[in-house]
Amino acid sequence: MMARAAAGLEFLRQHAGNDSEWLRRATIAYDSNGDRSSLESGVHAIGEILRLWAAQVEAGVSHLPAELGEGVRALASTEIMGQVRLLNEERDVHAAAPIVLSGAALETALRGAVEELELPIVGTPGIAAYSRALRTAAILSKQDVKDLEQMAGVRNAAAHGDFESITRERAGLMEQQVNMFLARLRDLLDSPAGVRTAE
Template sequence: MNMDKDRIIEIGESINTTPNVHTFLAKQAEIKNFIAVVSGKNNSFYEAATKINITAIFAPEQLKGVIDSFLKSVKNDLISNASYERKIQINVVNDYLAQAEDLLDKKEFHPSTSAILIGASLEEFLRNWAVDQNLLTEETKPSIDGYATILKKEGLIDKQDHKEITAWAGLRNNAAHGYWDLVSDHDKISHMLSGVNLFIKKYST
């Protein structure tokens, strides 16, 4: 899910209440889900919220302290969905997409060449994202669709994102398998490139 800062703060403040013993577990789940949606599970805030035990004397106050600190970090622009390592990986992916654009502009190269590179860039972006969120398992299919499916399951991308990713994966597969007539339209591959660029930009913060 992609939300702007004001919306994140609005939602966070709406759930920022001190629970009692009867509502603690529900509030803990709500706060954990909120943190995971905003910045993933691989961060100290999510870990802190998870470790608070309902049997602790000051458990409600500790839980409220976590969401207080999280919202303060959001307000100070200290929260990002992307880890430092992933940001470096995103820069590499963007370099690949720039190469794909250069190839697409050169008439001596078939559009399928760019389609393959765009698809590879998208797959790498999705894989790195899934790794960053500790989502990969032995059952995860190492493919664009495999990574997109687990990201959608976690609520990190929406139904429309998944639909577009599936279409892009189809173009990449057509190019990789030599179905040249299906990937010979320059405008179609250019549209693919623009879409993937926008998608990565949307989920790189």
């Protein structure tokens, strides 16, 4: 009975989220031994909460944390980077615009990955904090973090008006770098934990 309860609570922790009301209620139900004050009734209460949670997910009322993170990453890879492509093709748009937007796509994707994995953030949310969290979790390599720092530096230069260093060629290169990194991030997150190549 205790093993079943532990499995049910762990399932909710991983799939509903650490701070979800579903997990909180299931923990209370188990700790109070359910309505009939027995270990068995506590386990049955967890089972009922699991069934209700699954029904909410199927109905689209509740969402899996991983789904939200994946959706954010997909938005960065398709919608935002699609806008970057259009800006890079427009000759009357300053090169800073697609660079800043590429940086926004990068930050959005990193945030989605951190949320998907429910990783803790240290410091102000942003590319640096997200990359540190992913590095600590052994998702990103040292080289990945260096690449992110370099791209963040270009984005910051464009955002703060350092237009002398911003060229059309630099904007095109930034687009390519971000697209390659987003593809790599997707591959890293889709790989089984034991196959990840971060060093």
